[in-house]
Amino acid sequence: MTNFFDPAGLATFDPVKMAKCDLARGEHLFLGLNCLEAGQSQGAHIHASADKFYLVVSGKARISVGTRTEEMGPGQVAWCPAGEPHGIAEALERTVVMVGMAPGPNK
Amino acid sequence: MTNFFDPAGLATFDPVKMAKCDLARGEHLFLGLNCLEAGQSQGAHIHASADKFYLVVSGKARISVGTRTEEMGPGQVAWCPAGEPHGIAEALERTVVMVGMAPGPNK
Numbered sequence A, B: 001m002t003n004f005f006d007p008a009g010l011a012t013f014d015p016v017k018m019a020k021c022d023l024a025r026g027e028h029l030f031l032g033l034n035c036l037e038a039g040q041s042q043g044a045h046i047h048a049s050a051d052k053f054y055l056v057v058s059g060k061a062r063i064s065v066g067t068r069t070e071e072m073g074p075g076q077v078a079w080c081p082a083g084e085p086h087g088i089a090e091a092l093e094r095t096v097v098m099v100g101m102a103p104g105p106n107k
Helices: none
Strands: A019-025 A030-036 A042-045 A051-058 A061-065 A068-072 A077-080 A086-091 A095-102 B019-025 B030-036 B042-045 B051-058 B061-065 B068-072 B077-080 B086-091 B095-102
Touching (some): A030 A086, A051 A086, A061 A077, A061 A095, A086 A095, A095 B051, B061 B077, B061 B095, B086 B095
Antiparallel strands (some): A030 A095, A042 A086, A051 A095, B051 B077, B051 B095, B061 B068, B061 B086
């Protein structure tokens, strides 16, 4: 794995549902992509023991954390502390979101 | 603290040296900004027990991980696994870098 990469260039899409790909996987931190076609979503869920963030790389989506849902565009970040429900309510166009989670999904 | 923010709008600069600010601080994950005027740098250093990444928000900088140094621009990511030396060798223009580290600096 290289230490230097451009997330925008690594996106892959699935016409049926949101696609995921890994960017980096360390002992403490995971980075990946969530790639959504317009209308796709990621259901609200909780990581009881992991902090997470979404960073919109491209596109536009409605992202929820706790009881709030915001329309977010490129460069914007949603912070999802451990125990807080969060999800991507809807991609309003083709959207790439970088995700970071600590500890990662293998922990 | 809000769960939704735009890192680009939160940058603050110091004419003397690289400026830092916090974006989010969880039990497992920390997000912050490194803000550099042209010519400023962050010396190479090691976090023995934390994974980290740099994501260039704006500007252009030479970023090093291990023995490699790359010129990086907006949207590009440098992955710095625990134990690997890394730093911002030089900002080539005014540059904002988002940093994520797990566990955070308080651990």
